[in-house]
Amino acid sequence: MLNRYPVWKNLIIVAAVVFGFYYAMPNLYTPDPALQIGGASGSQAISDEILKRAESALEEKGIAFFGEELQDGGKTALLRLQDRDAQLRAQTVVSRALGDEFIVALNLAPTTPDWLLKGRATPMKLGLDLSGGVHFKLEVDVKAATERRVEMYEAGIKRSLREQRIRGMVTLNGRRVALRFRDEESREAARRAVYELYPELFLDRVEEDDDWLLYAEVTDQTIAEVVDYAVSQNLTTIRNRVNELGVSEPLVQRQGSNRIVVELPGIQDTAEAKRILGKVANLEFRLVAETSAPVTERQRYEYRGEDRAGATEWLERDVIISGERVSGANAGFDQNGQPNVSISLDSEGGMLMSRATRDNIKRRMGVLFIERKYRTRYEQNEAGEEIAIRVPYDEKKLLTAPVIQSSLGAQFQITGLDSPGESSELALMLRAGALAAPITFVEERTVGPSLGAENIALGVKSVQIGLSLVVLFMVLYYRVFGAAAVIALTVNLVLLVAFMSLLGATLTLPGIAGIVLTVGMAVDANVLIFARIREELANRMSPQMAIHAGFERAVATILDANITTLIVAVILYAVGTGPIKGFAVTLSLGILTSMFTAIMGTRALINLIYGGRRVDSLSIGKLPKPIDGSGA
Numbered sequence: 001m002l003n004r005y006p007v008w009k010n011l012i013i014v015a016a017v018v019f020g021f022y023y024a025m026p027n028l029y030t031p032d033p034a035l036q037i038g039g040a041s042g043s044q045a046i047s048d049e050i051l052k053r054a055e056s057a058l059e060e061k062g063i064a065f066f067g068e069e070l071q072d073g074g075k076t077a078l079l080r081l082q083d084r085d086a087q088l089r090a091q092t093v094v095s096r097a098l099g100d101e102f103i104v105a106l107n108l109a110p111t112t113p114d115w116l117l118k119g120r121a122t123p124m125k126l127g128l129d130l131s132g133g134v135h136f137k138l139e140v141d142v143k144a145a146t147e148r149r150v151e152m153y154e155a156g157i158k159r160s161l162r163e164q165r166i167r168g169m170v171t172l173n174g175r176r177v178a179l180r181f182r183d184e185e186s187r188e189a190a191r192r193a194v195y196e197l198y199p200e201l202f203l204d205r206v207e208e209d210d211d212w213l214l215y216a217e218v219t220d221q222t223i224a225e226v227v228d229y230a231v232s233q234n235l236t237t238i239r240n241r242v243n244e245l246g247v248s249e250p251l252v253q254r255q256g257s258n259r260i261v262v263e264l265p266g267i268q269d270t271a272e273a274k275r276i277l278g279k280v281a282n283l284e285f286r287l288v289a290e291t292s293a294p295v296t297e298r299q300r301y302e303y304r305g306e307d308r309a310g311a312t313e314w315l316e317r318d319v320i321i322s323g324e325r326v327s328g329a330n331a332g333f334d335q336n337g338q339p340n341v342s343i344s345l346d347s348e349g350g351m352l353m354s355r356a357t358r359d360n361i362k363r364r365m366g367v368l369f370i371e372r373k374y375r376t377r378y379e380q381n382e383a384g385e386e387i388a389i390r391v392p393y394d395e396k397k398l399l400t401a402p403v404i405q406s407s408l409g410a411q412f413q414i415t416g417l418d419s420p421g422e423s424s425e426l427a428l429m430l431r432a433g434a435l436a437a438p439i440t441f442v443e444e445r446t447v448g449p450s451l452g453a454e455n456i457a458l459g460v461k462s463v464q465i466g467l468s469l470v471v472l473f474m475v476l477y478y479r480v481f482g483a484a485a486v487i488a489l490t491v492n493l494v495l496l497v498a499f500m501s502l503l504g505a506t507l508t509l510p511g512i513a514g515i516v517l518t519v520g521m522a523v524d525a526n527v528l529i530f531a532r533i534r535e536e537l538a539n540r541m542s543p544q545m546a547i548h549a550g551f552e553r554a555v556a557t558i559l560d561a562n563i564t565t566l567i568v569a570v571i572l573y574a575v576g577t578g579p580i581k582g583f584a585v586t587l588s589l590g591i592l593t594s595m596f597t598a599i600m601g602t603r604a605l606i607n608l609i610y611g612g613r614r615v616d617s618l619s620i621g622k623l624p625k626p627i628d629g630s631g632a
Contacts, residue, residue: 002544003611005604013604016596017491023498026112026123032067033084034109035094037077040101040373046070046077050098054079057097063090067109075421080109088445092388100376105274106134106444124501127508127582128263129455136262136277137255137443138238141392145230145437146175146223153177153198153216155318160193176217177201187212231258233436238262241277241428260439274444282323283414283430285353288364288401289314304369304397304418313401315366320356325349329430331423334415339423341414343430350410358407366401367414369426370394372438392438459512466516467493470523478530480609480619485526488601492522495593500586510583518590521565525598529554530620538623543615551603558599566591 005013037046037054051068054077058065064082071078081090087106095104112123128135154177158170161179166189168181179194181187191203191214200222206213218226235254242250242262251263264273289298293316303311328344345353357365374390381387400415417423470489474482496518500507533550541549566588573584610618 003547003607005607005611009600010604013600016495020491020495020498022116022119023121023502024494026110026116026121026501027497029111029113029123031108031110031123032080033087034067034081034107035079035087035090036105036107037079037094037098038075038103038105040103044101045074046102047074050102051077051079053097054094054104057093058090061089061093063093065090078107078109096376096378096388100374103274120502122501124497125504125506126456127506127511127579129509130459130507134264134273135443135445136264136274136441138234138260138262138277138439139442140227140231140234140258140260141438141440142227142230142258145226146218148437149222149226150175150177150218153201153218156197157194157216158318160197161190164189164193166190166193173215175223176215179214179216181212181214182210184212187214190214227258230437231260234439235260237435238277259442274441282370282435283326283399284322284368284370285320285356286315286318286366286368287320287356287360288366289316301366301368301396301398304399313366313398315368315398320365321345321349321352323430324436325352326430329427331420331427333420334413338415339417339420341417341423341427341430343412343414345410347410353408353410353412357404361404361406364401364403367399368396369399370396390440392440394438455509459509462512462516463493463519466519470519474523474526478526478621481526481530481533481606481621484602484605484609485523485530485598487605488526488597489519489522491601492590492593492597493519495597496586496590499589499593503589505585505589506582507586508579508582510579511586514583514586514590517587518594521562521591522594522598525554525558525562525594526602528557529598529602533618534620534623537618537620538625543610543618546618547606547610551599555599558595562591562595 035054037050038044039046048070051070055065055068058079063086065079066082067078067080069078070076079090079094081087091104091106095102098104110123112121116122150172154170154172157177157179161168161170166181166186168179168186168190171178171180179187179190181190187205191205194201194214194216195203198216200219201216202219204215204217206215231254235252238260239252242252242264251261253261255261262277291314293314297317298314299317300312300314303313325345325348326343327346327349330342332340332342334340371394372392373395374392376388376390378386378388399417402415414426417426467489471486474485476482478485493515496515499505500511505511529550532554533546536546536549537543569584569588569591573581573588576584
């Protein structure tokens, strides 16, 4: 029978509508402002006692909260707040109450009901401009980067003098390495060796009493290059860490000479993000010092781990390799079921490790874990307000110090870790890359509630205005057919939101622009179909045949126009970044859903109204003049 869909097609359309409403519905539930508490270490758990301390601190300051809970097996805790304006104040209060061993991060806690969550229906992620996610501003420690480079020069000079058997004393003196010799011949030999190794250093010869001195000083140009390298390297490392977090459409970019801006839209575990991004963890492999070695050539370190608390070891000052030489790292378990990390080194790291272990079989090698931590002190500013000042320090502890049984190469394992959580975090740090210099969080925020709410309100208003104008035009111009198109258009928007929520796409202001564009493109397809139907009616075709011909003959034109736009959207996604990708995703999904609703959805509604029965006329507005000019 003409203009009647088979049952299976109707069932597909009904299923699509139910699917769309189910997966779009979570977006009706506004998330709560919240604080998320996590340990400074990946293996650190949050106990009920810690949670109660946070609650007491908020109650004492009169900050309203609710829905407190432990998450992820006690690794994190969540406190929902009544007022978003109190988020930053609440973060300061809880951070002071818990101390530096815990990270307190801003978050948005979902309020989606369980009956939706069971079907994996979650709200659409919002970009920072629509108040979702977190913004960090990080500052690279220029002083630490300089000190690290000077220490590298010192170690390299010592190694060179030792290999060439030039006797002298090498010490650090600020930005320069001081070399002291007993005769001029040794100093000149050292000068040639240092110049060949590090031609960028400024070399200055000085005589002092009976000593012949050589100062190797780092120039301002070298310092500038070191800082630039440190920021660039940290930028790459942070990008790798963001990728490990699995954040969609992140922004990681340099700002000024020594700052990096990180924006993580739609992220839920902000405490984890802050801990992973700011973690300055590195490894150094050093030989355990001989008992006869001078104190100036060895350093004493304490073991890390409760079972070895208090135990110490003397290590040589010279570093075999550090974390910068690690090209791969994976957490796992050894033959005894204990957590470990499998390490892969780059070519130079493998060569250095092989050379050091080959010549020191039966000696012990220490694996030193270096972590940048902070102590917080509170002072009053000139206005009498209490401010927090974070003072950085490096905590260096031994993970393990095994006996070298044979020459090691580019692949080996680190054992002696406390927990699988610690091994996983260490592997992530090494895999993502070691930071070339420590970083400090100088700013952390979500987009302010006024700006975010205003952006959302303006975005929704633009969609409403566009949709209202389209509805008004379609109903007045195409009447019943226009009403059917409006219903299909509404379903199209619901499907678009559902797919974006299901795929985890991040909605930004450009994404809302894509939705507005989708509204126009979706109704454009219906306009083509309806115009064709009116032409067929004007040429005296029967109403049922006109409906059939209008839909069948307009489909090719609709597909051609939409596929061309879809190709452009795919290219935008491939070459664009950030908001451009968001616009491309929204546009692509909108094209696909609009073709479905315009071609199948509208046809199903028209079939429901007119199909399968005798119809003398169609409510589709004024007909054009027939092509033969004889009139309608």
